[in-house]
Amino acid sequence: MTNPDxxxxxxxxxxxxxxxxxxxxxMAFASAFxxxxxADPAFTGIADRTVHLVIALFFEMKFYLLFSFLFGYSFTLQMRSAEKSGEAFVPRLLRRxxxxxxxxxxxxxxxxxxxxxxxxxxxGIVLLMLRNRSDGALFRLAKWLVILVAVAWGALGIVATLEPTPLDRPGILAAAKATELAFRGDWQAIISQHLTELSSVWVILGLLQAPSALAMFVLGLIAGRHKTLARPEENKALFQRLLRAGLWIGLPGAIVYAYASVEMIDSPVAIIGLSxxxxxxxxxxxxxxxxxxLFLGTKAGQRLRNLLAxxxxxxxxxxxxxxxxxxLIFHGYGLGLIGQATPLTTVLIALGIYTAQLFISRWWMARFAYGPLEWVLRFITIWRAPQWRKPVGAR
Structure with a gap:
């Protein structure tokens, strides 16, 4: 059955x-660096750096935040769904x-x-514990999460700049080459490499991405309470303010971050740019x-909605x-292209994958109520098998 919510x-x-x-x-799959x-010494030309600048400017540090905001927004939809079905929300959310x-x-x-x-x-468990806080308290929490993590990384960058330590270029090169060799191996070598990296990756995610992600969860929760995205006509002024703030504050900051992370990657200044x-x-x-x-509210936006949704x-x-x-493209059990594709080629590969997914998703969702893993997660959430196929005539 389709979900009316x-x-x-x-x-x-x-x-x-x-x-x-x-x-x-x-980009992460394509290069061990x-x-x-x-920077990868094999790809340091103007075209390579330009691609990295564009990715850093418009995509890095922004789109996981967008997903996080939507997670928080969808949290409120799940609360309403549980309420309508008469089921307890907390056990459902914990299973999910x-x-x-x-x-x-x-x-x-x-x-x-x-x-x-x-x-x-x-x-998501943290958000569950915060769900009954007031909008004001949640907004202050989100604000301070963003500020404190940025200040912490900024302070680290300043200290590293004032007391620089020599960059171990040979060590970094050797580590990157070892990683590349592992990812060109078989399943066992690749899984072993993932397990080796996981502890450090989880620490970085916890210190770098998690606070900002939680801030966006919270902002999404606030927006979901007020059904902001469900009432686009009523919130045009808000969307316009968001757009202006992004252009006047977000874009200049993104330019600084992109330049520091690409052109000053081997300098402690890159950490300040990160902050x-x-x-x-x-x-x-x-x-x-x-x-x-705002664009989805136009005629052209309707076509885009039909394509993306x-x-x-x-x-x-x-x-x-x-x-x-x-x-399958970059690892050894597939084509093994890690370290060989230029940044531009990598972007073209990604665009090809995305284009294919848009059309496959449209075909799939015309026939089925859930994506394959959405069905699995739904099964775990409600603890019974949801209907797989859409009823005849369903949207």
């Missing part, structure tokens, strides 16, 4: 977010988060160490929300499918 604009935003997530994650303090965590662990071990689902699963990106990233993410919502309805399946396809 679904909001097409929320699904369209989620489908849009899949593009940014894919572009960033594919991604996230290190040294447990299922999400298990899927995330499998994703991290088998496909991509940069998995965000495990973080979302844990933060600026952390504090201004939510503004650019807000601009994406406002801009997309099916992908958003099965975002979990698409997210993991992106990792599977990228792994």
């Amino acid at each position: 679904r909001i097409d604009d929320v699904d369209a935003l989620r489908g849009f977010a899949l593009l940014g997530i894919l572009l960033v994650n594919t 991604y996230g290190l303090e040294l 988060q447990a299922g999400l965590w298990l899927i995330g662990v499998a994703h991290a071990v088998l496909l991509f160490h940069g998995d965000i689902l495990t973080t979302y699963a844990v933060l 600026i990106g952390l504090i201004t990233g939510p503004f650019l993410t807000g601009a994406y929300v406002g801009g997309v919502m 099916p992908a958003g309805r099965m975002a979990l399946s698409n997210y993991l499918a992106q990792s599977l396809i990228a792994a």
Whole structure:
């Protein structure tokens, strides 16, 4: 049975977010140097750096925030759904988060160490505990989460700049080459590499992404309470303000972050740029929300909604499918292209994957009520098998 509580604009935003997530994650699949303090020596030309600048400017540090905001918004939809069905919300949510965590662990071990689902699963429990706080208290929490994590990283960058330590270039090169060799291996070598990296990755996610993600969860919860995305006509002025704030605050901050992370990657100044990106990233993410919502209200926007919404309805399946396809392209059990594709080629690969997903999602959602993994997560959530196929004539 179709879900009458679904909001097409929320699904369209989620489908849009899949593009940014894919572009960033594919860059990580393509190069063992991604996230290190040294650029890949094989790709340091103007074209290569330009691609990295564009990805850092418009996509890094923004689209996981968009997903986080939508997670918080959807949290309120799940609360209303449980209320309508007469079922207790807390047990449902706990089962859902447990299922999400298990899927995330499998994703991290088998496909991509940069998995965000495990973080979302844990933060969802925190959001559950915050659900009865007032809007004002939640907004203050979100504000201070963003400020404090940015200040902490900024202070770290300043200390590192004032007391610099020599960059261990040979060590970084050796580590990157060892990682690349592992990812060119078989299943066992790749899983072993993922397990080796997981502890450090989870620490970084906890210190870098988790506070900002929780802040966006909270803002999404506030927006969901007021049905902001379900009432686009009433909230046009808000969307316009978000767009302006993103252009005046978010974009300049993103420029600083992008330049520092690409052109000054081997300098402690890159950490200061990161801190600026952390504090201004939510503004650019807000601009994406406002801009997309305003565009969806136009005639052309209706066509875009029809294209993006099916992908958003099965975002979990698409997210993991992106990792599977990228792994088959860049890892050793597939084409083994890690370290060989230029940044531009990598972007084109990502765009090809995304385009295919848009059309496959439209075909799938015309026939089925859930994406494959959405069905699994729904089963865990309600603890019974949901209807798989759509009834004849259902949207």
